[in-house]
Amino acid sequence: xxxxATSPLALPLPQMPxxxxxxxxxxxxxxxxxxxxxxxxxxxxxxxxxAGVFTKNKCPGAPVDWCRDALKGGKARALVVTSGNxxxxxxxxxxxxxxxxxxxxxELAGCKPREVFLASTGVIGERLPTAKLTAALPGxxxxxxxxxxxxxxxxxxxxxxxxxxxxxxxxxxxxxxTIAGIAKGSGMIAPDMATMLSFLATDAKIPAPVLQKLxxxxxGPSFNxxxxxxxxxxxxxxxxxxxxxxxxxxxxAEGGPMLRDFTRALNDVLMDLALMVARDGEGAQKLxxxxxxxxxxxxxxxxxxxxxxxxxxxxxxxxxEDANWGRIVMAVGKAGEPADRxxxxxxxxxxxxxxxxxxxxxxxxxxxxAHMKGREVEITVDIGLGKGRATAWTCDLTHGYxxxxxSYRS
Amino acid sequence: xxxxATSPLALPLPQMPxxxxxxxxxxxxxxxxxxxxxxxxxxxxxxxxxAGVFTKNKCPGAPVDWCRDALKGGKARALVVTSGNxxxxxxxxxxxxxxxxxxxxxELAGCKPREVFLASTGVIGERLPTAKLTAALPGxxxxxxxxxxxxxxxxxxxxxxxxxxxxxxxxxxxxxxTIAGIAKGSGMIAPDMATMLSFLATDAKIPAPVLQKLxxxxxGPSFNxxxxxxxxxxxxxxxxxxxxxxxxxxxxAEGGPMLRDFTRALNDVLMDLALMVARDGEGAQKLxxxxxxxxxxxxxxxxxxxxxxxxxxxxxxxxxEDANWGRIVMAVGKAGEPADRxxxxxxxxxxxxxxxxxxxxxxxxxxxxAHMKGREVEITVDIGLGKGRATAWTCDLTHGYxxxxxSYRS
Numbered sequence: 001x002x003x004x005a006t007s008p009l010a011l012p013l014p015q016m017p018x019x020x021x022x023x024x025x026x027x028x029x030x031x032x033x034x035x036x037x038x039x040x041x042x043x044x045x046x047x048x049x050x051a052g053v054f055t056k057n058k059c060p061g062a063p064v065d066w067c068r069d070a071l072k073g074g075k076a077r078a079l080v081v082t083s084g085n086x087x088x089x090x091x092x093x094x095x096x097x098x099x100x101x102x103x104x105x106x107e108l109a110g111c112k113p114r115e116v117f118l119a120s121t122g123v124i125g126e127r128l129p130t131a132k133l134t135a136a137l138p139g140x141x142x143x144x145x146x147x148x149x150x151x152x153x154x155x156x157x158x159x160x161x162x163x164x165x166x167x168x169x170x171x172x173x174x175x176x177x178t179i180a181g182i183a184k185g186s187g188m189i190a191p192d193m194a195t196m197l198s199f200l201a202t203d204a205k206i207p208a209p210v211l212q213k214l215x216x217x218x219x220g221p222s223f224n225x226x227x228x229x230x231x232x233x234x235x236x237x238x239x240x241x242x243x244x245x246x247x248x249x250x251x252x253a254e255g256g257p258m259l260r261d262f263t264r265a266l267n268d269v270l271m272d273l274a275l276m277v278a279r280d281g282e283g284a285q286k287l288x289x290x291x292x293x294x295x296x297x298x299x300x301x302x303x304x305x306x307x308x309x310x311x312x313x314x315x316x317x318x319x320x321e322d323a324n325w326g327r328i329v330m331a332v333g334k335a336g337e338p339a340d341r342x343x344x345x346x347x348x349x350x351x352x353x354x355x356x357x358x359x360x361x362x363x364x365x366x367x368x369x370a371h372m373k374g375r376e377v378e379i380t381v382d383i384g385l386g387k388g389r390a391t392a393w394t395c396d397l398t399h400g401y402x403x404x405x406x407s408y409r410s
Numbered sequence: 411x412x413x414x415a416t417s418p419l420a421l422p423l424p425q426m427p428x429x430x431x432x433x434x435x436x437x438x439x440x441x442x443x444x445x446x447x448x449x450x451x452x453x454x455x456x457x458x459x460x461a462g463v464f465t466k467n468k469c470p471g472a473p474v475d476w477c478r479d480a481l482k483g484g485k486a487r488a489l490v491v492t493s494g495n496x497x498x499x500x501x502x503x504x505x506x507x508x509x510x511x512x513x514x515x516x517e518l519a520g521c522k523p524r525e526v527f528l529a530s531t532g533v534i535g536e537r538l539p540t541a542k543l544t545a546a547l548p549g550x551x552x553x554x555x556x557x558x559x560x561x562x563x564x565x566x567x568x569x570x571x572x573x574x575x576x577x578x579x580x581x582x583x584x585x586x587x588t589i590a591g592i593a594k595g596s597g598m599i600a601p602d603m604a605t606m607l608s609f610l611a612t613d614a615k616i617p618a619p620v621l622q623k624l625x626x627x628x629x630g631p632s633f634n635x636x637x638x639x640x641x642x643x644x645x646x647x648x649x650x651x652x653x654x655x656x657x658x659x660x661x662x663a664e665g666g667p668m669l670r671d672f673t674r675a676l677n678d679v680l681m682d683l684a685l686m687v688a689r690d691g692e693g694a695q696k697l698x699x700x701x702x703x704x705x706x707x708x709x710x711x712x713x714x715x716x717x718x719x720x721x722x723x724x725x726x727x728x729x730x731e732d733a734n735w736g737r738i739v740m741a742v743g744k745a746g747e748p749a750d751r752x753x754x755x756x757x758x759x760x761x762x763x764x765x766x767x768x769x770x771x772x773x774x775x776x777x778x779x780a781h782m783k784g785r786e787v788e789i790t791v792d793i794g795l796g797k798g799r800a801t802a803w804t805c806d807l808t809h810g811y812x813x814x815x816x817s818y819r820s
Contacts, residue, residue: 056744056746057740057743057744058742058743058744058745058746058747058748058749058751059739059740059742059743059749059751059754060743060751088736088739089736089739089751089754089764089767089768089769090767090768091752091766091767091768092767093768094768123736124736124739124740125735125736125739125764125768125769126769233740234739234740234743312722312811312815313815316811316812316815316816317815317816319812319816320815320816322816325535326498326499326533326534326535329469329498329499329534329535329644330467330469330534330643330644332468332469333467333468333469333470333644334466334467334468335468336466336468337468338468339468339469341468341469341470341499342501344469344499354499354535356501357499357500357501357502358499358500358501358503358535359499359535359536397812397816398812398816399809399812401722401726401812402726402729402807402808402809402811402812405722405723405726405727405730406726406727406729406730406732406807406808
């Protein structure tokens with residue numbers, strides 16, 4: 001695995017306080033990497049609820065299948081994450097690895113295997129050495145601590161260039177609860193496949209169906225609006241655990257207004273983490289925000305924004321610091337959504353360059369040129385047809401992407 | 411505009427014989443380029459029928475709108491193509507350019523403006539200098555020749571690195587007819603937008619509705635199965651003209667078996683030209699053929715093949731000569747089509763590497779490694795669910811793509 005320089009868009013890991021009820025840590029299992037932590041563990045108290053969202057890829061890894069199944073119970077007592085081997089396309093052996101790992105972990109945590117959640121990223125098509133993994137679990141379990149978040153954030157990395165974490169507090173009634181999350185993603189593994197993983201925990205007590213609803217909704221404008229290269233990993237996983245270790249007024253089965261502040265805090269954590277993934281996009285030199293307004297619906301706006309965010313021609317233009325609005329118009333048109341060339345307007349960095357079907361004569365180029373030289377680029381497209389709006393995030397497409405992904409595997 | 415080295419995948423322009431009834435040529439109008447031909451003209455006899463297919467981009471250029479409208483008449487007497495300015499996103503001025511050009515050409519050819527077809531590629535959002543263009547038309551018209559195909563193939567190029575042409579003969583009854591075609595595409599314009607244009611002519615006499623049916627069907631497995639970077643130009647245009655200058659048994663209004671050989675020849679010309687576009691893909695070092703078998707339907711197979719062909723991770727792996735079947739599995743899964751991980755098989759260069767959900771233990775790597783070092787890479791994926799099959803073509807994703815598309819516009 002080549003080492004890549006830290007992304008110029010990296011953010012420092014914030015202070016990560018303990019989350020009441022959660023102990024966690026990382027250890028070296030020697031699955032693939034040498035001399036670095038490659039297995040991460042979290043343990044939760046009885047009564048912890050869980051929510052999850054997973055890749056839409058039709059060929060998911062064995063751990064994704066395991067989690068989808070385990071999620072039906074709505075309860076969680078442990079999480080085991082490995083780095084270096086994704087346990088994808090490993091057939092029956094891969095399913096056995098999941099079952100064996102969950103069983104070993106369940107014995108340590110005193111729970112059912114179905115209360116153990118699993119995630120793996122790394123090379124695909126190679127058997128995960130289960131014995132090495134299970135052998136590392138007891139020692140790691142004995143060494144779990146409450147302030148292990150920074151170690152966990154580092155241990156789940158593959159070729160990420162910086163660890164990613166976010167924390168928010170929220171009020172439920174008069175009580176203060178905390179939500180912490182870590183993520184990895186958009187670095188490549190050795191160099192096999194970009195995978196996004198994110199694990200969040202809170203000390204709030206929230207029924208599993210409510211938690212699932214909040215998470216499913218929260219990933220919409222955050223993780224689902226971030227794209228690096230349009231490719232969808234077979235392992236993408238977001239899990240949210242709620243330990244209930246902090247006392248607060250009881251949350252009703254249907255959720256409701258009591259969770260308004262919690263929802264805001266959760267969405268903030270999800271957005272922070274999602275943007276960190278874009279900031280660590282392979283070869284990224286610039287973070288790109290794309291706002292689409294005036295589409296016929298919000299869904300249509302989202303599709304147009306993602307079409308722009310996934311366009312190699314738009315992304316290479318941004319890498320070249322070229323405010324190439326023509327390519328933006330092309331990307332709007334190829335989305336297949338309702339659009340009328342003669343009603344389109346395009347702005348870069350707040351300067352409108354094209355409006356109603358044509359370039360704006362004598363628009364001021366100086367602020368556009370200055371904006372394109374910065375680390376954060378903002379594109380705004382008004383479709384001029386309705387009130388639908390959406391925002392998407394991506395990074396530029398650079399030689400770094402080719403270097404990382406085009407190198408020999410061995 | 412930067413000059414780029416000729417693609418290592420380039421093919422020589424074949425001998426391009428005259429097509430009875432067609433005269434053509436190219437001239438320098440000085441629209442954008444200096445000291446090179448940038449306007450191409452073809453003139454056809456009365457009775458010439460025409461068929462066309464166009465970009466599905468929702469923000470097409472003014473010439474595409476013009477052609478779509480003109481095509482309703484089914485008759486053609488002239489074609490005018492410009493290079494250097496695409497007349498896209500030029501509003502009312504762009505529509506006037508089309509009308510003025512068609513009017514000027516119609517006067518020279520002695521026909522109606524609606525019998526004149528237009529195409530342009532190049533920078534977008536800049537007015538096409540109509541006066542320069544129309545001033546060049548009379549001189550060009552006076553100099554048209556029957557053997558102008560090579561000159562036309564060169565004049566329609568933008569940053570293509572080689573001219574593209576193909577010719578086939580076919581029998582209709584006992585008569586021999588010829589189909590000639592030229593294309594440009596996948597080079598970038600200055601560097602604004604990749605656009606694919608192709609113009610074909612035959613001396614056969616074929617009713618417009620039949621011609622349209624053959625062309626619409628013929629682009630399916632050819633131009634519509636080639637992708638360089640998933641971006642869809644606002645100007646893509648394929649036009650097929652049939653002069654009827656060669657006598658042969660009358661083709662009935664519904665076409666039919668009489669056209670079997672003609673259809674084969676047309677499909678061959680379309681496939682030749684489409685593959686030349688892939689061979690001239692920006693930065694291309696390798697031509698990639700993707701065969702998908704065993705999908706639930708042919709349509710599903712096509713979508714899966716295009717998902718693989720458009721995956722940046724697959725394309726960078728090929729650039730790195732890495733037979734990374736894991737990324738291929740990922741691209742199958744992200745297509746959203748029916749697929750079962752545990753029934754998938756993947757071969758590279760004819761060597762099966764993965765089968766039924768897992769890597770084939772001890773498959774012979776040597777022929778795979780040797781295949782990946784070649785100029786033409788073949789990927790085969792068997793979905794294992796049905797009988798649907800499709801083939802797609804692309805090129806690898808290299809530093810050359812970033813160089814060409816990420817450079818400053820001015």
